[in-house]
Amino acid sequence: MRKQVTLALTLAFALSGFPATASAQTSETDTNSVEIINPANTASWNICNETSFILRLAHATLRDGQIKAKGWREAQPGQCIVETIVENAPRFLYAESSPIHRGGIREWKGEATLCAKDTDFESAATDNCRVQNLETRPYFAVKPGEDTTTLIEPADFGENALTAGTQRLLRDAGYKITAIDGMPGRRTARSLREFQKKEALDDLPEGEALISALAISAAAKTKEIGLEFCNKSDSRIYTAIGLQEDGNWTSRGWWELAPESCVRPVTEDLKGLDVHYYALKESLPGPANDVTAILTGTGDAAINERADLKLRSIATIPAQFCIAEAQFSALGREMCLESGYGVANFRPLPTDKESLTISLTNEDFAQSGPAGLRQ
Template sequence: MRKGFAALIVAAAVHGGPTAAQDSVPIEQAETASASDAPITDPTLIGPTTEWQVCNETSYVVRTSSAFLRSGRMIAKGWDELLPGRCITLITPQTGPRFLFAESLDLHQGGVREWKGTTPLCVADEADFESDATEDCRLTNKTSRDHFAVRPGEPVTKLVEPGDYGSERSVIAAQQRLLRDAGYDITRIDGMAGRKTSRLLRRFRDDASLDSGVSGEPLMRALMTAAANRQAGIGLEVCNQSSATLWAAVATREDTQWRSRGWWQATAGECTRPLDIPLTDTEAHLFAIQEAPEGPDLRLRTSATTPSQFCIAEARFDALGNDMCLEQGYTVASFRPIPTDMPGARVRLSDSDFATPAPAGLRR
């Protein structure tokens, strides 16, 4: 269970596509990397090897997990951070299957974007993990991600968006996206150099006490830090102070229509962040299920006389509307309203917040 939504293999269906260009006045562009990082020899590879480049031509900072045959076994490794306009080089067998998974970093607004396929492989949250394709993810404290297949011998695999920015425009698009993530008034993410983008970059340098000549990766890193700091103060954080694992779902009003989504996991003592957008005007609601060691799982209590009800499902879901749930194959659940007078909120849930047994079988 995790946030995010499906994307195509190399043409991801990601929100924030291209729009008309802004004023065509050049801005100082961060340099793009025509040369990728130096490859590292891997003694576990058997037989002839070749270089495989993975390039990020999106407006998102992403991390990737790659899998191919090592010592005769399919091994997944990650995470490799990949800035927009940059490539990494992996040394792989010349033949044999390859798989790749990519996701945007959570410093971006709007949830994690994924570039994925249909082959589940185990991954871990730590920056340097390794997993065998035969592993049971649950037994190794890992989670599953659906990797996509890459044609054997393919020299370059590009991660793209519908905007098809290319290497250079993806850097400008990333600057625009990070400016917006950091709270600046960017309305278009189009990868086109314009007056507004240039003006806001100058303002950002001033606000961050950066030298006026800072560009390239140092500028990108400063923008990433600013975006991450802003994200920490907005959205909804759910902290599990109960004695068992819980699964959270949220409902928000978007363009006059309700949308409910789930699930986000939080083990005892941990927090999860279902919403990473400002809560103001979202009319956000929360629902949660607590795993029970015996018997049916428990549901989050609601204090309202007539609680708001929204659609949920056993598996990960993203439902539009809050009526006709049963007709669409969903289950109905009563959600608890979240204060939305501030951009961010933290909800702490304990055992006393859960009571009513869930319907048989409803768990995730």
């Protein structure tokens, strides 16, 4: 049995797996309830990538008598990978595009929340993700008898996925590709010749070797464009962005930054995007034995009650966008309160630069905002 799982049009503008909407199986599934299955019977499960993206795959299935999630494996456009699993055991899959692609992370997801993290991991479904210092991802359920799961885009490139992936990576690397359609043409061929000359290659690689070579070039180019936040303060910072997409204002957050770390939430040319940004900074606890600090709610005993510090507003007429307590993606910048969101004053970015790095320091933050505006 073969099933196709399609990417929806909503994207995640983040390297950290920010949520996006993708159509998949969305029925709620109890990941802790496992039917009695003979673990000696195994089967091969093919996971095929018929998209134009390099995908990172994580899956969960029966291991050692319990459901365990594991990641990551990479699947190039047009490539199938094989997992050996217990026959007829419950299965869950999550896929996201590689961060080397412009435009943010795309997700193929569902509604089964299981542990994950950006680097390789393995975790039982019964684990407390936070205690294990893990994040979560929204996996989708796969029918136990399914032997092939195919990940696609709305364009459904099918056997042309390799060509579509080549076109996307050429565009990500800065070459002039106007259409990602999976159809080889003169512009694609010309761009490949330019790539071969620029990289001083005697022969142009083919297939997986070509995708790997283009991925290196695309990754280098992605680091040269977009918006990067760096935390130069003394505590954690949570950032959000607001920008126009298809003529509509959208705000998204939060991207968490530990001190001396950086994150790149926008991975495309900033020219003409009209991007705004906002940030909150965690308040540091007061002295542990300072009775006055504790009684006034500023010490260690009240750290959970302390409000985050807000980004200072520097514009005469600030740009207001919607925000929420947890991770959010809000469409529009009006009627925020009526829609259940909070409101914050975002800072504008220049519109004539293709890339910017914003270093946030203690001096960028002012008075406390409403408690609980970021979880």
